[in-house]
Each structure stands twice: as C-alpha cells, then as structure tokens.
Amino acid sequence: xxxxxxxxxxxxxxxxxxxxxxxxxLNPEAIVIELNNVIARKQTWATTxxxxxxxxxxxxxxxxx
Amino acid sequence: MDEFIIGGRTLSSRFLLGTGKFKSKQELRxxxxxxxAEVVTVALRRIDLEKNEDNILSYLPENIxxxxxTSGARNADEAVRLARLGRAAGHGNWVKIEVINDxxxxxxxxxxxxKATEILAAEGFVVLPYMNPDLYAARALVKAGAAAVMPxxxxxxxxQGLRMKTLIEVLIAEISDVPIIVDAGIGRPSxxxxxxxxxxxxxxxxxxxATAGDPPRMAEAFAKAIAAGRLAWLAGTGxxxxxARASSxxxxxxxx
Numbered sequence: 001x002x003x004x005x006x007x008x009x010x011x012x013x014x015x016x017x018x019x020x021x022x023x024x025x026l027n028p029e030a031i032v033i034e035l036n037n038v039i040a041r042k043q044t045w046a047t048t049x050x051x052x053x054x055x056x057x058x059x060x061x062x063x064x065x
Numbered sequence: 066m067d068e069f070i071i072g073g074r075t076l077s078s079r080f081l082l083g084t085g086k087f088k089s090k091q092e093l094r095x096x097x098x099x100x101x102a103e104v105v106t107v108a109l110r111r112i113d114l115e116k117n118e119d120n121i122l123s124y125l126p127e128n129i130x131x132x133x134x135t136s137g138a139r140n141a142d143e144a145v146r147l148a149r150l151g152r153a154a155g156h157g158n159w160v161k162i163e164v165i166n167d168x169x170x171x172x173x174x175x176x177x178x179x180k181a182t183e184i185l186a187a188e189g190f191v192v193l194p195y196m197n198p199d200l201y202a203a204r205a206l207v208k209a210g211a212a213a214v215m216p217x218x219x220x221x222x223x224x225q226g227l228r229m230k231t232l233i234e235v236l237i238a239e240i241s242d243v244p245i246i247v248d249a250g251i252g253r254p255s256x257x258x259x260x261x262x263x264x265x266x267x268x269x270x271x272x273x274x275a276t277a278g279d280p281p282r283m284a285e286a287f288a289k290a291i292a293a294g295r296l297a298w299l300a301g302t303g304x305x306x307x308x309a310r311a312s313s314x315x316x317x318x319x320x321x
Contacts, residue, residue, distance in 0.1 A: 006111040030120040031112060032153045037146075039153045057111065059150055061121050063093065064108025064134050065083030065221070065249075065271035 003054045017045040020056070031060050067295065069244055069266050072159065072191030072212035074130070078103045079261065080291050081132070081246065083271025087280065090124040096274055097126055100284035104130045106161055106269070108137070109147055109154075122156070132193065134161040141180035148185050160185060161215070161248075162194040171221040175202040179209055186210025195248050198232035203240050214240060215269065217249035218260065222272040224252025227259055237264045254283075254290030261294025262302060 002011050005020075014020040017040055021028055033040045034057040040048055050056070068075050082102040087093040097105060107121060125131075133151030138144035141164060148160040162185070164177040178194045179202065186192045191212045196202055198216035206214050216233050219225035227233065228250065237245050244266030251257050252273045260268050270287055277283035 006114065024114050025117060026112065027120060030122065032109075032150045034150060039149060041153070058114075059109045060112045061107040061131075061133070061151075061154065061156075062110045063084040063087060063090075063121055064136050065085045065106055065269075 001050070001052045003050060003052070003056055005056050006058060012050070015050055017048045017050065017056075020050065021045060021058075026058065031058050033058050067299065071193070071244060074191075076103050076267075078288075079267040079295055080257075080288055081106070081248075081267055081269040082274070082284075083269060084121065085271055086275035088275075090119055090121060092280055093121075094124045094126070095281040096284045097129065099281045099288070100274075101288050102129075104132050104159075106132045106134050106271070108134050109151055110137070130159060131156045132159045132161050134163050134195075135181070136163050136165070138162075138164050138181075139166045140164060140174075141177040141184065144177070144181040145184050148181075148190060149188075152190065157191075158189060159191045159193065162192060173197055173217070175199060178202075179205045182206050182211050183209035186212075193246070198229045198236055200232075200235050200239055203236050207240060207242050211243060213244045213246050213266070215246045215248040218247045218256065219250030221249045223250050224273055224276070225250050226252055226256040227263075230259075230263070233260070233265070234263055254286045257287055258290040258294035258297075261291055262297045264298050267291075 014023050036055050068077050078101045080100050080102045081104045082100055083106045084093055135144040135147040138147055144162050144164050152158050162178050162181050164174045165171050166174050173195050175197050182192050182194050193213045193215055194206050194211050195215045203214045219228035246267045247260040247265045248269040251268055251270050257268045274280045274283050
C-alpha cells in the first residue's frame with residue numbers, strides 16, 4: 001500500500017508501525033514517530049495498523065545549536 | 066560552589082554547548098568532555114531512510130542534559146510540535162524554543178516565541194526561549210513561564226560577538242526571576258568572558274567551536290574564559306574613568 005513517509009510517497013509491505021520500523025532496520029531507541037500528526041508511543045507500534053494514505057514522520061536527534 | 070538553577074535543576078557549568086556542524090561525532094564528544102558542559106542542544110530532523118546513520122546520542126557523555134531545539138519551526142505551532150516530538154524521545158523535557166522565519170539573518174520571532182513558551186510551559190516543559198533582546202518580550206517570556214531567557218549576542222553563527230550588548234545589559238539588570246543566557250554570535254573566548262563579566266548567568270556556544278582550528282582545545286579556552294568572566298562579575302569590576310588615575314603613590318618622588 002502507499003503511504004507518505006517523511007514527506008515522500010512510499011510503497012510499503014508493512015502493515016503496522018513496528019513492521020515499518022524493522023523493514024528499514026531502524027533503532028527504535030533512536031527515533032520518534034508521528035502518525036497523521038499524532039505522536040505514536042513505542043508501546044503502541046506493534047498494534048498500530050497502517051492504512052493507505054497515512055502520513056508517517058520518523059525523526060531522530062541530530063547535531064544542532 | 067557558584068551554581069545556578071534552571072527549571073529546578075542545579076548546574077555548576079555555565080557553558081552550554083551546541084552540537085551542530087562538527088567534523089565528526091568523535092570530535093563532538095571530545096569537545097563536550099573538554100568543555101565541562103552539562104547541557105547540550107540537539108535538533109530533530111527526519112531520518113534518512115536510505116542510509117543508517119550513527120545516532121548522535123551514543124556519542125554524548127552519560128548524564129549530559131539534552132536541550133532539544135525547535136530549529137526549523139517557522140511559527141509557534143511548529144515549535145510546539147517539535148518540542149512534543151523531542152519529549153517523546155524520552156530524554157527529558159527541556160526545550161530551546163527557536164522560531165525563525167527569515168533565512169538571511171535567522172532572527173527569532175519574539176511574538177511566536179512567547180506563544181510557544183506559554184503553551185509548552187503549561188504542558189510542563191522546561192522552556193528556554195531564544196529571543197531578540199527586547200525588555201518587553203523578555204518580561205512576557207518570564208510571565209509565560211520561561212525557565213531562562215536567551216537573548217542573541219549577534220546573528221546566529223556569525224562569530225561577531227556581543228553586538229546587542231546594551232540591550233542584553235538591560236535584560237540582565239531588569240530580569241531577576243530567571244537566568245539570562247547569551248546565545249548566538251559568541252565567536253571568541255573574550256566575547257564569552259565579556260558576557261559573563263556583564264552578569265549573564267551562562268552562555269551557549271556552537272559555531273565558534275565547530276569552526277575553530279582545534280575545536281577541543283577551543284572548548285577548553287572557552288571554559289576558562291567563562292569561568293574567568295564569572296569570577297570577575299562576582300568580584301565586581303572597577304569603575305572606568307575618562308582620565309588617568311595613577312597606580313603608584315603621588316608622593317615621595319625623588320625629584321624637586
């Protein structure tokens with residue numbers, strides 16, 4: 001299905017946030033996820049289903065002033 | 066010990082560090098260790114899904130306090146969104162509000178910054194707003210719940226020093242409820258010492274270190290300058306005079 005991931009249209013196989021995170025081999029400790037403008041807590045990733053057209057933002061800390 | 070308090074937390078280092086633009090994360094780690102800083106700023110960005118980059122957090126010393134900035138925010142709502150994302154990462158609730166809508170001078174928007182401060186302070190964040198040194202805005206920030214006020218010394222990343230000196234002196238003189246931390250534009254240890262001599266509670270430095278020839282060594286130079294400036298403030302500097310005042314006795318001369 002197609003979702004918008006970090007602003008870009010993406011075709012994904014994952015059906016939950018947890019599967020999405022592991023499909024990109026992301027370190028869960030290093031990221032924060034926002035699903036349709038709402039922060040998705042880590043504890044909910046396994047049970048949060050993805051739907052067509054969802055807007056997912058995955059962010060992490062970088063150097064900054 | 067000459068400590069100070071931000072948001073209930075006692076700090077002994079008056080050197081806050083920005084972590085942007087360093088050549089490597091290893092260099093950043095050396096800079097932090099040599100600076101003695103207890104608080105460092107970090108930014109939040111979309112991750113690059115194509116390459117698995119090293120997580121900056123694994124290079125930071127243990128017990129360092131993270132101050133998430135809201136860089137990239139163009140208004141209060143975007144700053145609030147970034148602050149909430151930062152807190153959700155699980156590394157505390159300190160946020161440096163940075164609302165910028167101008168790409169040439171990167172000047173902070175005080176009105177939007179006040180709005181964001183009010184919302185985030187009410188949500189329990191420890192809010193350190195980056196601002197244009199304006200007395201009325203600073204008072205509004207304190208009223209909105211800011212834990213410190215961070216006026217710019219000069220334009221971000223410019224290394225120009227304390228171009229806003231007079232206005233920052235006004236803030237230091239008039240705002241007594243929260244610490245005044247000079248952020249942005251400090252380019253040399255002497256600038257940092259000057260800010261501390263003026264009575265600033267602390268300084269936040271990034272570009273001056275990242276662009277130095279030897280950043281870890283420069284971090285030590287800044288740490289010493291900040292400590293020296295603070296000591297001078299505590300000691301109380303002497304008055305300036307338009308005319309010479311002899312340092313040696315004006316009696317007992319051998320002539321005459």
